[in-house]
Amino acid sequence: MIRIAIQTKGRLNEQSIELLREAGVTIKEEKRKFLMRAADFPVEILFLRDDDIPHTVAMGAADLGIVGYNEVVERGCVVDVLQNLGFGACRVSLAVPKSVEYTGLDFFNGKRIATSYPNVLKRFFDEKGIKAAVHTITGSVEIAPAAGLADAIFDIVSSGGTLISNGLVEVEQVLQSEAVLIATPGLDDDKMAVARQLMSRFDSVQKGYGKKYLVLNLPSSALDEAVKILPAMRSPTVIPLAQSDWCSLQTVVDEKELWSVVEKLKAIGAEGILVLALEKIVL
Ligand code: PRT
Numbered sequence: 165m166i167r168i169a170i171q172t173k174g175r176l177n178e179q180s181i182e183l184l185r186e187a188g189v190t191i192k193e194e195k196r197k198f199l200m201r202a203a204d205f206p207v208e209i210l211f212l213r214d215d216d217i218p219h220t221v222a223m224g225a226a227d228l229g230i231v232g233y234n235e236v237v238e239r240g241c242v243v244d245v246l247q248n249l250g251f252g253a254c255r256v257s258l259a260v261p262k263s264v265e266y267t268g269l270d271f272f273n274g275k276r277i278a279t280s281y282p283n284v285l286k287r288f289f290d291e292k293g294i295k296a297a298v299h300t301i302t303g304s305v306e307i308a309p310a311a312g313l314a315d316a317i318f319d320i321v322s323s324g325g326t327l328i329s330n331g332l333v334e335v336e337q338v339l340q341s342e343a344v345l346i347a348t349p350g351l352d353d354d355k356m357a358v359a360r361q362l363m364s365r366f367d368s369v370q371k372g373y374g375k376k377y378l379v380l381n382l383p384s385s386a387l388d389e390a391v392k393i394l395p396a397m398r399s400p401t402v403i404p405l406a407q408s409d410w411c412s413l414q415t416v417v418d419e420k421e422l423w424s425v426v427e428k429l430k431a432i433g434a435e436g437i438l439v440l441a442l443e444k445i446v447l
Pocket residue numbers: 171172173174175176212213214215231232233234235252253254306319320321322323324325326327341342343
């Protein structure tokens with residue numbers, strides 16, 4: 165039995181549960197407890213505040229954890245980061261009021277900076293030789309400059325909307341983050357085998373993120389051109405149709421390229437184009 169800690173509620177909770185579910189680890193949602201056994205895989209799920217996950221995994225009270233990389237770095241706990249999980253992307257950045265003239269890192273010398281990530285910030289300032297007063301605030305860091313509590317902030321940014329609505333401008337990106345799978349250092353062989361199995365399943369789920377399955381009919385004469393348009397994993401699957409000069413083509417397409425690919429295929433005579441959801445890619 166392996167124990168994996170995930171966030172109880174908050175931004176990473178739903179996607180952590182969803183990733184586990186897609187990897188074949190399901191928990192009965194209706195009666196959520198602090199510690200739950202998965203129905204179909206030798207895993208126990210421990211629900212914690214994200215702040216507590218790195219420490220819990222470092223001391224071995226949970227074998228694995230799903231948490232933002234920013235929390236791992238901030239807590240400074242000794243854990244192994246096994247895998248990036250492809251969700252919860254954000255950055256931890258310095259931001260200043262848009263009214264000030266920002267001329268570079270020297271700006272922060274002698275300034276007061278509000279943050280919930282004091283350790284990451286102090287380390288960054290030490291590396292850069294900046295002497296600033298770092299004030300730790302839990303909660304709404306972005307209101308600190310307007311409230312006269314700080315000259316600048318160091319906080320998580322994702323879309324940037326929160327900064328804009330508080331009259332702040334992002335000036336330095338210090339740490340890139342996303343949800344990661346962490347492990348207690350030196351897991352025994354049995355637990356590591358389960359961890360590897362989970363990692364391989366997570367990998368398959370992630371490979372399916374942002375991908376679509378495309379099925380279409382095409383005049384056989386346009387096949388060579390279609391193959392050039394399609395960025396298939398190896399090469400598209402081609403199936404002959406009853407009408408001898410036509411074929412059916414199946415392939416995986418990145419969602420970002422979907423419309424441009426579809427339009428190019430239509431231009432060379434493709435018909436009956438189906439775009440289907442793709443769940444996992446097992447390589
Ligand atoms: O209760 P608990 O302690 O477990 O949760 P929490 O409130 O400390 O964390 P939570 O749930 O807000 O975030 C969990 C993790 O999600 C973070 O540690 C990050 O790894 C990740 N993440 C990804 C984010 C964001 N994106 C994000 N946008 N965490 C917070 N934000 C906040 C940010 O603090 C700021 O207030 O969103 C605002 C900025 O967002 P934009 O889109 O306006 O730029």
